Amino acid sequence: MTAPLMPKATAVWLVENTSLTFRQISKFCEIHELEIQAIADGDIAANIQGLNPINNGQLTEAEIKRCEADPSADLVANILEKNVKERNAKAKKILSPSQRSDKPAAILWILKHCPEIMDSQICKLIGTTKPTIAKIRSGEHPNMADLKPKNPVAVGLCNEKDLENALSISAIHNKPKAKKDQKKSKAKKESTAKKTEAKKASASKAAKKTATPKTAAKKKTTAKK
Numbered sequence: 001m002t003a004p005l006m007p008k009a010t011a012v013w014l015v016e017n018t019s020l021t022f023r024q025i026s027k028f029c030e031i032h033e034l035e036i037q038a039i040a041d042g043d044i045a046a047n048i049q050g051l052n053p054i055n056n057g058q059l060t061e062a063e064i065k066r067c068e069a070d071p072s073a074d075l076v077a078n079i080l081e082k083n084v085k086e087r088n089a090k091a092k093k094i095l096s097p098s099q100r101s102d103k104p105a106a107i108l109w110i111l112k113h114c115p116e117i118m119d120s121q122i123c124k125l126i127g128t129t130k131p132t133i134a135k136i137r138s139g140e141h142p143n144m145a146d147l148k149p150k151n152p153v154a155v156g157l158c159n160e161k162d163l164e165n166a167l168s169i170s171a172i173h174n175k176p177k178a179k180k181d182q183k184k185s186k187a188k189k190e191s192t193a194k195k196t197e198a199k200k201a202s203a204s205k206a207a208k209k210t211a212t213p214k215t216a217a218k219k220k221t222t223a224k225k
Contacts, residue, residue, distance in 0.1 A: 004058045004077070006051050007031055007097065008039075013050030015040045018064055021071050028059075028075040030098065095127075095157075102155040103128055107136050109149035114167060116174060121166040125158045 004010050007029040014025045015036065022040070026033040038044045053059040058077055067073045106126050110117055111133075119130050135141040152158050 004029060004053055004056070004096075008045055009048050009051035010053050010058070011036055012039055012045050012048050013052050014064075016050055017052075019068050020064065020075070024067055024071070024073070024075055028077075099156055102150055102157065104132070104136060104141060104143060105147050105150035106152035106155060106157050107133055108147050109151055111137055112149050114163075116170050117166050118170045118173060121170055125162055125166055126152060127157070 008031065011025050011029040011031055014020055014029070022033045022036040025031075026036045029036075035044065054061055054064070059075065060078055063076060063078070067075050103126050107122060107128060110122055110125070117125075119133050122128065122133055123130060132141070136144070136147070141147065153160050153163060
């Protein structure tokens, strides 16, 4: 499950307005349990205004009461607003903090596993920029040392159909380029072969010129005898 929209603000509201356990709030908001405890103690997030997940459609009041009655139960997000990933599949505008931080890792995964995908298609899939892609490709990204490839479908930045479409579009665009490369390679080979033949011919002529005076000298010597 992905954290709800504004997880820390949601956690503040749940701490202040429900009797849910720190574990339940921690799991739903994807925030460490110790951080939830710190929020309850007022050590952190004192200036953050709570965000009501019921008003946002992320949770129902009945779901909160169910989990309040059973501390071992886990909060289940509302079906229509189950998590940010599902909302993102319909309108690619809302991203959870974890999804935003996963963008570089998703780009790295595509570069590693689908190198044929064009940069323009990666921009559409991930919602990134070409300079960012270039930095990751060259290893100059600030967080390069900590980056681990993550499948963009798995982290909800795109769906499998989007990825397949990007592969198809890139394949179409790459075909003319591949043909050009083949033609260049063929022309290069032919040029190399011609140069080799020319060198051989030149060497043969030089050998003949060198041999001619020697032959003449031999004839003179024979005539004298």
